[in-house]
Amino acid sequence: MDDVVTAALAIIGDEILSGRTEDANLAYLARWLNEEGIRLTEVRVVADDEVAIGKAINALRNSHDYLFTTGGIGPTHDDITVDSIAVALGLGVECHPQSLAMLEDYYGKDALTDDQKRMARVPAGADLIPNPMSGAPGIRIDNIFVLAGIPGIMRGMLEGLRGQLIGGTPMQSDTIVVYAPESDIAGFVRQVQDQNPDVSVGSYPFFRKGRVGAALVVRGTESGRLAEVLAALTYQADKLGLESEAESTG
Amino acid sequence: MDDVVTAALAIIGDEILSGRTEDANLAYLARWLNEEGIRLTEVRVVADDEVAIGKAINALRNSHDYLFTTGGIGPTHDDITVDSIAVALGLGVECHPQSLAMLEDYYGKDALTDDQKRMARVPAGADLIPNPMSGAPGIRIDNIFVLAGIPGIMRGMLEGLRGQLIGGTPMQSDTIVVYAPESDIAGFVRQVQDQNPDVSVGSYPFFRKGRVGAALVVRGTESGRLAEVLAALTYQADKLGLESEAESTG
Numbered sequence: 460m461d462d463v464v465t466a467a468l469a470i471i472g473d474e475i476l477s478g479r480t481e482d483a484n485l486a487y488l489a490r491w492l493n494e495e496g497i498r499l500t501e502v503r504v505v506a507d508d509e510v511a512i513g514k515a516i517n518a519l520r521n522s523h524d525y526l527f528t529t530g531g532i533g534p535t536h537d538d539i540t541v542d543s544i545a546v547a548l549g550l551g552v553e554c555h556p557q558s559l560a561m562l563e564d565y566y567g568k569d570a571l572t573d574d575q576k577r578m579a580r581v582p583a584g585a586d587l588i589p590n591p592m593s594g595a596p597g598i599r600i601d602n603i604f605v606l607a608g609i610p611g612i613m614r615g616m617l618e619g620l621r622g623q624l625i626g627g628t629p630m631q632s633d634t635i636v637v638y639a640p641e642s643d644i645a646g647f648v649r650q651v652q653d654q655n656p657d658v659s660v661g662s663y664p665f666f667r668k669g670r671v672g673a674a675l676v677v678r679g680t681e682s683g684r685l686a687e688v689l690a691a692l693t694y695q696a697d698k699l700g701l702e703s704e705a706e707s708t709g
Numbered sequence: 710m711d712d713v714v715t716a717a718l719a720i721i722g723d724e725i726l727s728g729r730t731e732d733a734n735l736a737y738l739a740r741w742l743n744e745e746g747i748r749l750t751e752v753r754v755v756a757d758d759e760v761a762i763g764k765a766i767n768a769l770r771n772s773h774d775y776l777f778t779t780g781g782i783g784p785t786h787d788d789i790t791v792d793s794i795a796v797a798l799g800l801g802v803e804c805h806p807q808s809l810a811m812l813e814d815y816y817g818k819d820a821l822t823d824d825q826k827r828m829a830r831v832p833a834g835a836d837l838i839p840n841p842m843s844g845a846p847g848i849r850i851d852n853i854f855v856l857a858g859i860p861g862i863m864r865g866m867l868e869g870l871r872g873q874l875i876g877g878t879p880m881q882s883d884t885i886v887v888y889a890p891e892s893d894i895a896g897f898v899r900q901v902q903d904q905n906p907d908v909s910v911g912s913y914p915f916f917r918k919g920r921v922g923a924a925l926v927v928r929g930t931e932s933g934r935l936a937e938v939l940a941a942l943t944y945q946a947d948k949l950g951l952e953s954e955a956e957s958t959g
Contacts, residue, residue, distance in 0.1 A: 474913055476749050477882070478739030479926065482732070485754070489728030499726050501761070502754035504735070507911070511751070534892040535912040535923075536899040566892075574895035609914065632727070642784040642816075645824035649786040661757070662785040663724055664859065673785075676729065 462627035464497045467519035470504040471512055471530040471540050472608060483610045484529045491617050496626020497525065507537050513547035520603055525624060530608030532598070534574045540605060541598070545582040548600065555581045558596060565594075590615040628680045633689050634706040637696045638672040640664075647695035648675060651688060657681075658688045674706060712877035714747045717769035720754040721762055721780040721790050722858060733860045734779045741867050746876020747775065757787050763797035770853055775874060780858030782848070784824045790855060791848070795832040798850065805831045808846060815844075839869040878930040883939050884956040887946045888922040890914075897945035898925060901938060907931075908938045924956060 468488055474480040482504070489499045501519065505511040512531075520526040531540030545552045558579035566575055581587075581598050588597030588604065592615030598605035604620065606613045637644055641664045652660040658679040665672055677688045689705075696703040718738055724730040732754070739749045751769065755761040762781075770776040781790035795802045808829035816825055831837075831848050838847030838854065842865030848855035854870065856863045887894055891914045902910040908929040915922055927938045939955075946953040 470752075473909070473911055473928075474926070475735070476739060476752065477880070477928070478736040478743070478749075479882070480913065481736045485725070486728040486731045489726060493728065499728075500756055502720075502726065502752075504752035506750055533912070533914060534895045536895070536902050537911050572892065572896070574899075575892040577895070578892065609916075611916075630727070632729070642822065642825040642828065645784045645786070645827070646822070649824075652786050659723070661723055661787050662783070663730065664783060666859075666861075676724070678723075678727070 464525075464625065464627040465500045465523045466492050466497050466525040466527060467501045467503070467523040468499060469512070469515045469519055469526065469528045470502065470608075471507065471528055472504075473507045473537070475504050475530075476506055484606075484608070484613050487610070487614065488527060488529075488617070493630055495621075495624050496629045497624060498627075498630060507531060507539060509539060509543045509546060512540065512543035516544055516547040516603070520601070524602065526603045527606060528603065529606050529613055532578075532605060532607055534577045538577075541580050541582060544600065544603065544605065548582060550600075551583040552580050553583045554579045555585065555587060555598075557587055561594070561596070588616050589619040591618050630678050630680060631682050631685060632676055632678045633682075633685045634674050634676045635689055635692055635696075636672055636674050636704050636706045637692075638670055638702045639696075639699075640671050641673045643699070644673060644675075644696065644701070647699070648692065651691045651695065655684070655688045655691070658684055660688065660692070714775075714875065714877040715750045715773045716742050716747050716775040716777060717751045717753070717773040718749060719762070719765045719769055719776065719778045720752065720858075721757065721778055722754075723757045723787070725754050725780075726756055734856075734858070734863050737860070737864065738777060738779075738867070743880055745871070745874050746879040747874060748877075748880060757781060757789060759789060759793045759796060762790065762793035766794055766797040766853070770851070774852065776853045777856060778853065779856050779863055782828075782855060782857055784827045788827075791830050791832060794850065794853065794855065798832060800850075801833040802830050803833045804829045805835065805837060805848075807837055811844070811846070838866050840865040841868050880928050880930060881932050881935060882926055882928045883932075883935045884924050884926045885939055885942055885946075885953055886922055886924050886956045887942075887951055887953045888920055889946075889949075889951045890921050891923045893949070894923060894925075894946065894951070897949070898942065901941045901945065905934070905938045905941070908934055910938065910942070 503515045505515045531538045582600045585600040597616035606616045661676040663674045753765045755765045781788045832850045835850040847866035856866045911926040913924045
């Protein structure tokens with residue numbers, strides 16, 4: 460039995476829901492988590508609204524080992540992630556002394572404005588996540604990791620978490636591309652999946668350079684088994700006279 | 710009081726949660742819905758798992774006027790959206806005669822395989838959404854719109870829905886860019902927001918061409934009010950001697 464550790468992500472921001480900004484953090488976080496042996500199993504995108512954020516936070520933190528949030532931690536009035544999480548957890552909000560010291564150092568102690576000071580606020584008892592790339596820290600409270608929405612800063616905060624989480628067995632994946640309509644290969648793909656329940660087989664159709672095909676992605680925790688299932692898929696494609704080729708995936 | 714009509718989106722697919730594929734439908738759907746006078750207020754990304762899909766479907770269809778899903782409607786074993794929605798709604802699955810006729814027409818009646826026939830399956834009582842662009846129809850059952858995951862096909866299905874949904878007052882938006890750190894402008898932005906509660910003001914920081922700034926996005930249903938709030942923000946930026954410029958947004 461594999462040791463499965465799961466995570467959820469709450470993407471916080473009206474700008475994502477309005478279509479103004481395309482999220483650029485989900486796929487990066489998913490791949491980062493996988494490297495740490497953690498599987499992203501649910502994502503929610505919620506508005507800049509305390510009730511909506513609180514509902515998502517409480518649902519996701521209880522049903523997953525870890526919860527990540529992105530967005531809403533800047534200095535402006537619409538940055539309400541810290542306050543919303545504190546309310547959801549029944550905690551107060553306090554100024555983190557180390558975070559305040561960093562801001563005083565950056566802006567100058569006497570020049571620091573109230574709006575700048577807002578960036579040092581954390582749910583009571585929270586720890587900072589050091590950011591080796593840009594300095595701007597993230598926030599950890601219980602099993603919740605509060606990250607920035609700006610991709611470059613978010614990635615720095617993840618670097619500060621590298622090796623800090625307890626992961627399980629990492630998922631590995633391998634891919635074969637078959638040049639045929641999905642409905643032509645659905646039969647043997649289903650058969651191979653049924654015969655190999657320990658490996659997950661996904662079929663993702665595409666139109667690429669004017670050609671129809673499907674990427675067959677095998678996922679599992681044992682690379683030897685992935686190779687066997689990939690060989691079975693290749694064999695079946697060959698038998699139907701279909702062109703196929705290996706594709707490297709992350 | 711505005712007439713607010715809301716929608717949710719369930720993105721179905723292991724390939725999104727694994728980071729293999731970046732979603733390319735959320736922002737497009739959000740903008741399309743806005744043109745129809747509908748606001749996207751929540752998104753969930755769930756795995757190819759009947760229980761996970763059913764839970765998301767039932768939560769979202771009851772809390773929003775409309776629910777859209779993307780992904781999982783192809784012919785392969787991992788395409789379980791139709792079955793999962795049927796289970797969630799307590800419905801059977803049936804073959805849609807019009808959809809079957811289209812498939813027979815395309816593949817030839819005698820050549821049609823069982824896997825190809827799978828694509829004609831719908832929750833009992835569902836209607837088809839015509840796709841003027843590629844022919845491949847979507848599925849409508851109650852307030853749920855089941856769309857393809859492949860962006861080009863998904864967009865065609867949306868074209869088939871244009872003008873078919875009952876929308877409310879469309880949101881409009883306008884943007885001013887101010888070249889200053891967010892914490893320098895947070896004070897006046899908050900003040901303008903407080904003085905204009907009928908308009909929503911969002912602040913989105915950026916680093917662009919080596920310059921720090923923030924896009925201030927005003928959203929509301931009356932364009933005259935947006936212009937007034939934008940003028941107030943511009944006035945305040947000018948007063949602080951900060952460079953600003955208009956930016957057109959969708």
